[in-house]
Amino acid sequence: MLVRKGYTSFGDNAGKIWHSISNNGKQSIDEIVKNANLNTEEIYSGIGWLAREDKIKKNNQTYSLGNTNLTSEIGSIAGKVYKILDIWEEADIETLKKLANENNENVYSALGWLAREDKIIHEDENKYSLKI
Secondary structure: OHHHHHHHHHHHHHHHHHHHHHHHOOEOHHHHHHHHOOOHHHHHHHHHHHHHOOOEEEEOOEEEEOOOOOHHHHHHHHHHHHHHHHHHOEEEHHHHHHHHOOOHHHHHHHHHHHHHOOOEEEOOOOEEEEOO
């Protein structure tokens, strides 16, 4: 059941974000944290999931529902993360950040994107790998 754990938690995070924005309108990350009761890593993984579903867009520092404008940003980082996991077989967040030369938010968004594509396994609290 560990394989589904990461996939479902990212999807659950996305659902909470979607409901928060749907009920309250456009929001900043801080507002989403408060309204969806999620931490920043959960927020960014959910944003990655929603971006892959073409359901969230970013305007300056706020997010709203609609066709995404995040595909090139998150999608390209997801490609980097995928390639790292393909080469390394598994990696934790710190390794992914270092090898992709990205920050926490971008790596979590990329993981959310890949989770929506059902391409990753969240093996434990620290390690990710590709689904075979």
